[in-house]
Amino acid sequence: MSTSAKTFPLWGFFLLVTNSILMLAVILLIWQQQRLTAVVENPLSPNSGTTPDLGPRHQLNYQQWLDILQQEAQVVAQQPPENLSILVGDSLSLWFPPEMLPEDRNWLNQGISGESTAGLLKRLDLFDNTQPEVIFVMIGINDLIGGVSDQVILENQRKILTYLRKNHPQAEIVVQSILPHGDETATWEGREQLLTIPNSRILQLNQELEKTAAKVGVQYLDLYSLFTNQEGNLRSELTTDGLHLNPTGYLVWRTALQIYSNFQVGNR
Template identity: 45%
Template sequence: MSHYSLLALSLLAQGTATDLGDGLLTVLPMDEFVPPVSDASSDLSLARIVEEVLDTLPTVDDFQPQFSQSNQVAQLSLDRPANLLPVMPQPATSAAAVEWRPVSGKQLYQQRLAALKEGKIYTRLSVNSFADRWTKAIEQPTHQQWQWLLELEAKAIASGQGKNRLNVLVGDSLSVWFPHDQLPPGKLWLNQSVSGEATRHILQRLHFFNSTQPDRIFVLAGINDLRQGVSNQVIIQNWRTMVETLRHKHPNSEIILQSLLPTRLEAIGNQRIRYLNGHLAAIAHQEGATYLDLYSQFTDDQGNLDRNLTTDGIHLSRQGYSIWQQALHEYENPQLLDRGYHAIEIEGAIRG
């Protein structure tokens, strides 16, 4: 059966709740799979095409996560209701299994695109799915193509969600590379993140998933603003606008503002990050959102990002993602919450 015949299998034909355990989605129009023009010989240059999307291009870093083979992924045994989605298989912990997954932007893009062409969503598949499509990926996707992919995935989820519960990740490269086999089970997950984007870029694409019905929206944004010299005032205002926009479009969704993580980069001071996190916590309090304090879980004795949790001083190692995974699991399962990830004294945080 061809890719496009599989796409014609609509899971909502009966109008009942769907079991998306195999990642299968409802039908999408064929013309949805025509990517944005990336040929330099086109009438419009690539630069002009991208400029139509954003006033200024973010610096998109083709980050390749360097997962240490010695870092073991936290294995959690969680009791979950069985009336929704089946629990995904536990990820293998062998060195070969850890390596057999996309490790570059072009590989991840091709894997996610291949899943869509088969009528599936990559977050419901094994990490090595469609390896024959992505292992030989050559062309680096443009920023516009990444945004197109996110919009297409959001449309697919909106069409095939049914009565299944949904969580959304919104952010930059830190969220892009969250290993989807470590996401809490029992729900659909939609990853709406693009490497290199600052808060102003994320604001411009929040409408991509307007038609979805998330239970929770997890936001982690702002580190690229610091790298690009954006002022505190602009970052804080963009965060507030982000929450207001999401609240307006998703009134029944819980919005979780995740704190900025510490870094090991001299150019990005952790004192400034703590100051901004205090304001982020205040915004969450004022706007009826939730503040999830990840920062304190990633610091060493000097207040910097623990060297064991990072590959380059800012991006996370596999061990780093295990810490984040634990935070999400405990947040999704309050009975496990014993470390106070989302508890913070707002006034003290603002003082930094």
């Protein structure tokens, strides 16, 4: 009796790659902890319970933010830097400390505090003329807080990714998973709203988001697994208030971005 050889499915390969990235991220995080100690301790104490100080920019309204992001994107478009990566999203992206982003790339931050998928979809054209090598998208938690349905969130995500894929054909488009929250340990001012959103729902939404990314033809980066504890909630040592990240949380994120960039972009 003869048997036919079974080919290893493509999705299985990408699953192995994703798991490897997560494992390597944890290992590299330990190695980098000492090297970035000064950076972690200086901007914000992990237990301070406050968000990073953005100075006058933190007081801007939405339109003022749009104007600044457009101006910054125009400067980048006029003088295109090498190895450009763009962060797109809400306050989690906005507050990413510039000194903690991977150093081998130039970064353009297009995050706005409180941003939703619908809001982001309307302003993607602000950086149309830039020439990024990679665009990292993280968006969705504010939709959940605002009571938007999973179906609407996923449809908006699909439109966002489709737009970026069409208008930046040479770029690697990477949608990142929505992060969990701290559940009962959260101290954020909107804690009651957070408690109405089970982290199990965020996990399921991320699973659907991964499928959406595959259909559109973009990459999916699972950060959710790096930030959860055994109960499935945001790890307390990585957050200021159960929603936003402290420097240690950004160190975890940085490590994942660094490993992704080195592995995926370096082998394009």
